[in-house]
Amino acid sequence: MTINIKYFGLIAEVTQHEEETMNVSGRFISDLLEALYSKYPDLKNKDFQVAQNQELVSENTELSGQELALLPPFSGG
Amino acid sequence: MNRYNRHIILSDIGQAGQDKLLNAKVLVVGAGGLGCPILQYLAAAGIGTLGIIDFDVVEMSNLQRQVLFGTSSLGENKAEAAKKRLEDLNNDILIIAYPERLTYQNAIDLCNEYDIIVDGSDNFETRYLVNDACIITNKPLVFGAIYKFEGQVSVFNYQNGPSYRCLFPNPPQKDTAPNCSEIGVLGVLPGIIGSMQANEVLKIILGIGNVLSGKLFCYNALTSQTSTLKINKSEEQIELVLKEKHNFKKRQLEIDCEFQSDDISIEDVLNFENIQFIDVREAHEQPKVDGLKITHIPLNQLENNLEKIDLSKQKMIICQSGMRSKQAVSLLRNSGILNCYSIKEGALDIIEILNKKHKATTNDR
Structure with a gap:
């Protein structure tokens, strides 16, 4: 499955870009995360949530979307 | 309206x-x-x-x-x-x-x-x-x-x-x-x-x-x-x-238990008004900081000298390295005294910054 992934905040600093297209095999969001962790090992040390097609989802949600986003919490004010 | x-x-x-x-x-x-x-x-x-x-x-x-x-x-x-x-x-x-x-x-x-x-x-x-x-x-x-x-x-x-x-x-x-x-x-x-x-x-x-x-x-x-x-x-x-x-x-x-973010640089503080500098080093410690009005209260006597602290002012605490001043801030906070800040530079750096500042103002004249 071809998925477009958006990276926000310091996640984009780990991946070195704000957006990319990836080919993912697997059924669940967790499968995508495994693929991302092996591509970007530093991601394992970051806190973030995943949104699929503009909706926040959990790791065991089925991959269905064309568009995913990795969102870290921001604390600045 | x-x-x-x-x-x-x-x-x-x-x-x-x-x-x-x-x-x-x-x-x-x-x-x-x-x-x-x-x-x-x-x-x-x-x-x-x-x-x-x-x-x-x-x-x-x-x-x-x-x-x-x-x-x-x-x-x-x-x-x-x-x-x-x-x-x-x-x-x-x-x-x-x-x-x-x-x-x-x-x-x-x-x-x-x-x-x-x-x-x-x-x-x-x-x-x-x-x-x-x-x-x-x-x-x-x-x-x-x-x-x-x-x-x-x-x-x-x-x-x-x-x-x-x-x-x-x-x-x-x-x-x-x-x-x-x-x-x-x-x-x-x-x-x-x-x-x-x-x-x-x-x-x-x-x-x-x-x-x-x-x-x-x-x-x-x-x-x-x-x-x-x-x-x-x-x-x-x-x-x-x-x-x-x-x-x-x-x-x-x-x-409240950590000290981060309450540190402040002497360079910023020099622009402030209405502040009280408190040096929490022992009386014998060198070098002395000249050119600032400073209240001297060694850290181990701070708790018994709270009346020397001016509640109407921002308290800027200095010491030899910037460590004891952090402890002083936390001690004062625990005693309910607000607006206390630890100067992150130690006495030597403070003197150097004050000297530089003094030279810059004399050169301006």
Whole structure:
């Protein structure tokens, strides 16, 4: 499955870009995360949530979307 | 009633809407990058009662984005400096400054006094504290947060909607995002995000438009891209907070145990007015710092000499390396003395900076 992934905040600093297209095999969001962790090992040390097609989802949600986003919490004010 | 004419002539607001604003009570947590534009627009809009809580003082490096302050506010408590500016902007409304830190002890009582809480704080611990206090007191929370060139906005706990914990259940344990003072922030960004928060407050009070509840709005100032993502409510997360509600006031902020962020550079302090320097080194320690009016109280005698501390001033503590001054700040705080800061430079560096400054002024002549 071809998925477009958006990276926000310091996640984009780990991946070195704000957006990319990836080919993912697997059924669940967790499968995508495994693929991302092996591509970007530093991601394992970051806190973030995943949104699929503009909706926040959990790791065991089925991959269905064309568009995913990795969102870290921001604390600045 | 000329002041609010441009609101009143809008058919969606009218005199009835303006009266709602004048009867509303809003608490803004933090008068920093986000807090300044939030407060400015809410005061201008005629929010009848506006509370401001912030323990921090205005520093030179704040002026790049904290638009309520000027060089004349340097060294002043932010809540009080903001109140002063806002009273000039709008003397119709009641503005209450709380020059203290939001804590587990004061949060519930404060939230109970207001209809809407706005989070303009700059650290995760306060953000979770505000969120949990809003769940317990059942108040809507207008959330905004920034990171470098990006911002997030949402409204939590609004008409049974999701809370911040439904989005991010727990404060980050891993590599946490450092705050603006450590990594920098584009000055206009909190202006944009804070203005959006003020807009959500007005919509909630007026009952117009769609409130940003159950959604997280994300903005990137460099690409001008925005995303609005749907957040689902987690009853489990909210239950967890309510279940612990009786222990809420017993909890302690970790920030109070650490010393970070309360360090201040002597270079900034030299611009301040109304300060008391306190040297907590032993009498025999060298070198002496000349050229500043300094109260000498060795650290181990500090507790027994609290009467030497001028409560009307900002207390700047100095020592040999910047370590004992941190301990002194924490000791003074525990004794209930506010507005104490540790100068991060040690005596030697302080003298060097003072000398440089002195030379620069003599060369100017």
